[in-house]
Amino acid sequence: MTRHFLDIHRLEAAELRAILDDAHARKAARKGWPRGRVDADAPAKDRVLAMIFEKNSTRTRFSFDAAIRQLGGDSIIANAGDMQLGRGEPVEDTARVLSRMVDAVMIRANSHEDVERFARVATVPVVNGLTDRSHPCQILADIMTIEEQRGPIEGKTIAWIGDGNNVCHSFMHAAPKLGFHLNVACPAEYHPDLHDLAKGGNAVTLTSDPKDAVRGADVVVTDTWVSMGDGDYEARLHAFENYTVDEALMDLADPDAVFLHCLPAHRGEEVTDAVIDGPRSLVWDEAENRIHAQKAVLAWCFAGD
Ligand code: CP
Ligand code: NVA
16 A cells, blocks of 8 residues: 555554654764765665655755655655746546656645645655645654654653644644653644544643743754744734743753754744853754754655555
């Protein structure tokens, strides 16, 4: 069966663990050098990954492109607005055509439902490169980064501070699968989607107080207060004004706590310079790990053929 990577909650816990282990192994095999040669097993040899972007991207775009090359394959990248998709060609017809031309498709879409529609028709693997609903590739890189610095994720406590957004949802999906606890602190009007919250079950605690969320946490994570596609910028700045991750907030976490942010960051809003540029920040490792994590995702997809 075609292996799509659409959301963490769709994976078996063992599959998720295997993808993370493969990401660690692929990184280790490079001995600290993220760029360059093709991996020995070249699981994407003679394969082409198409990437479709409806929204801006730096990390996802470049890391997937680097990733497919390191797996021995090649890429084709298009902005949706330059495709016939942008003139109203149905998602399903696009999926049928690309399935005849390439070996996998990564999509960054405004609407999660469009990625689901694409995957229902595609006969090649489809990877979610961020939607309004979730960002599963990102949290793989985040968990990988935590494990590199602090050991297995199982039993850890992660504090999510700010918007109950797409990245937060993917963390909630992962928590019960990997056995970590997620404390989510957000203003009531920007809480996570309740269906996604339910997928986290007992592994997720919701609060409106950032201090409650970070107390004793092993990891503190935040993200922009205004995601791509959000229109209510002023209202959000006001609602989130007590949710900045600063040194005082970090000091309430475990003394060894680390800081993560998927980037791009808005310094002075969701995080201060002192935290993101400080000794507890792992954001550059986190960004690099997008390559390694996505290689593991693509290798998993191709292994299903
Ligand atoms: N973190 C992330 O997905 O970054 P980009 O929007 O630059 O791809
Ligand atoms: N929540 C952010 C993540 C960007 C990588 C957004 O959707 O804009």
